[in-house]
Amino acid sequence: MERIWVLAESGEQGPTALTLELLTAARSLAPTVEAVAWGTDTAQVAATLGEYGAAKVYDVGDLGGALPGAPVATAIAALLGAGDGVPDAVLLPASYDGRDVAGRLSAKLDRPVLTNITGLSARDGALLTEHPIFGGTKIAHARFTGEGPGIYVVRAKSFAAEPSGGGPAEVVAAPAGDVGKTGSAKIVARHVEAATGPKLDEAPVVVSGGRGLGAPENYALIEELAGLLRGAAGASRAIVDAGWVPYSHQVGQTGKTVKPTVYLACGISGATQHLVGMKGSKHIVAINKDAEAPIFSVADLGIVGDVHKVLPALIEALKSRS
Amino acid sequence: MHVVVCVKQIPDPAAPAALKPDTRTLDRSGKLILDDSDSYGVEMALQLAGNVEGSEVILVSMAPGGETSGLRTALAMGASKAILVSDDALAGSDALSTAKVLAAAIRRAEPDLVIAATESTDGYTGTVPVQIAELLDMPSVTFAKRVTTDGSTVTVERQTEAGYDDVESPMPVVVTVTAGVVEPRYPSFKGIMAAKTKPVDVLSLADLGLDPAQVGGAGARQEMVDVADAESRGAGEIVVDDGDGAQRIVAFLEQLKVI
Ligand SMILES: Cc1cc2nc3c(=O)[nH]c(=O)nc-3n(C[C@H](O)[C@H](O)[C@H](O)COP(=O)(O)OP(=O)(O)OC[C@H]3O[C@@H](n4cnc5c(N)ncnc54)[C@H](O)[C@@H]3O)c2cc1C
Ligand SMILES: Nc1ncnc2c1ncn2[C@@H]1O[C@H](COP(=O)(O)O)[C@@H](O)[C@H]1O
Secondary structure (H helix, E strand, C coil): CCEEEEECCEECCEECHHHHHHHHHHHHHCCEEEEEECCCCHHHHHHHHHHCCCCEEEECCCCCCECCHHHHHHHHHHHHHHCCCCCCEEEEECCHHHHHHHHHHHHHHCCCEEEEECEEEEECCEEEEEEEECCCCEEEEEEECCCCCEEEEECCCCCCCCCCCCCCCEEEECCCCCCHHHHCCEEEEEEECCCCCCCCCCCCEEEEECHHHCCHHHHHHHHHHHHHCCCEEEECHHHHHCCCCCHHHEECCCCECCCCCEEEEECCCCCHHHHHHHCCCCEEEEEECCCCCHHHHCCCEEEECCHHHHHHHHHHHHHHHC | CEEEEECCEEECCCCCCCECCCCCCECCCCCEEECHHHHHHHHHHHHHHHHCCCCEEEEEEECHHHCCHHHHHHHHHCCCEEEEECCHHHCCCCHHHHHHHHHHHHHHCCCCEEEEECCCCCCCCCCHHHHHHHHCCCCEEEEEEEEEECCCEEEEEEECCCEEEEEEEECCEEEEECCCCCCCCCCCHHHHHHHCCCCEEEECHHHHCCCCCCCHHHHCCEEEEEEEECCCCCCCEEEECCCCHHHHHHHHHHHCCCC
16 A cells, blocks of 8 residues: 545644544555645645645645535546556545545546445555444444545544644645536535534533433533533434434434543433444443443443433532532 | 435334345345435425425335335325336445446436435445436535425535535535434325325336446445454443432542543
């Protein structure tokens, strides 16, 4: 494995955590790591990308409000078509836009794509991918058998990000050119939901609530407890779908992957799709009135009890300590 | 307006899932049902079609053994007809193969709008819809939590890390919807009866002009190497709350120095 490209996604605070995780992983697999980025401040993010191992950043530039999927995939396909410095693998973040780019790229290049990857390793010169299946109770390994470069979509927190101490990456312009009809979906306005306290995927303590809370107003208990523990409040998909809390709180396969020091699951059954998002937590505490709930199979401390009794008592106990 | 909905028919998720020992692909030999994820797409399509005069909702599915149970559920909800691609050569299809087959079938329906779920319950690659969009040379808007259309443009609230974006796209376009966007209706008795006679066009690969060597197991360019048990977490301590549950948690947090 000689060269790996990483799709580098940035937010308000520069490259996303997952981007830095991918650069770190790529560095351990190939001597040359390069990134593909887009937006108006690639020159700025190039410093951070370089610090995490990217030698070069291909800059697709400003997308003029277009959703990234089509233009960024078009730019990558053009770079690959140009033929020099073709990578052995392209790593993409399992994010909204990362998945779009992966799907587009796969169809453009007529190459399959491996998704939901939580680990990468080299075996016999090929890249072996790791995928949790059946709620993370089993781990499958897969690989591409066709011509490279393979397209790999990797989940958050599969690797720990570590800087390499490299200097700023060299920025090379790589505009998409004409994207045609596929690029005609445009962002006309952005809405940012107010967020307080630590971020769900970074907080050392996560307190999550599920349908067992019984009613939307009881989510206040989760928020209060999270506040007392200086943590973040999470949720199962059941209560997100029901509209009790915004999607940004969702933990699991289609939500955030969290790996806090302590995860408290309150009134959550522990469906496989929830488990894959929190099973990597260092310590897990579960409160559920059903002793048979699957969440207890991953809990270090399980309380078979009623959240309406245990949570208020826990909140009182913590308040009386401070 | 032709609204095409991709509906996957999957093994009942409540039944234990299994892998086929030879190919390590999911065993789909049992009875299949409508993927819950796609019931939201069907409902969304019915609502959007209801708002634009002269619209029709057409289902497209790829499934083994001529399976139509899931399609009948969606027809009973109110879709008018279905295209089913079923061919033995499709066993073991990867996401791109699936997308090629579905794209060919969707083309026949002359779509103005294609709706799919952000991800299926059993495969959850979440790439099929965008691959379809690329193959059909259409824009795509994924992770829609709200969709409106006037028949020529779609306006979508698209989920983002920080909130959501308002996205506009000309049609035809592929839109993927998240679970919970709309409340899927229950088929009425009348709907169930009507669904029995609604047309389901069953097509083979040859009908679609696709080469069996390019799709299914034959065209797959990825393989499962092995499957192993994941490292299991050490058995924890499970206690029944006798009024001391909260104290147990406090003690545990103290021991971890979290408090
Ligand atoms: C494609 C796909 C993706 C998905 N992605 C996700 C995801 O990202 N995240 C996610 O969470 N889910 C996801 N799901 C949904 C998942 O399958 C479950 O439906 C969901 O996690 C259930 O949420 P829950 O545990 O809150 O609800 P339930 O399963 O209804 O569990 C409620 C629990 O509360 C307990 N309870 C009830 N009352 C009390 C009480 N008074 N005190 C204590 N306990 C009580 C019950 O015993 C029960 O165990 C996904 C599903 C699919 C098909
Ligand atoms: N075999 C299929 N038949 C019909 N639609 C499908 C099929 N496979 C995937 N889809 C559609 O694509 C969505 C995402 O699937 P996936 O990429 O498998 O996560 C599904 O929810 C369906 O809407």
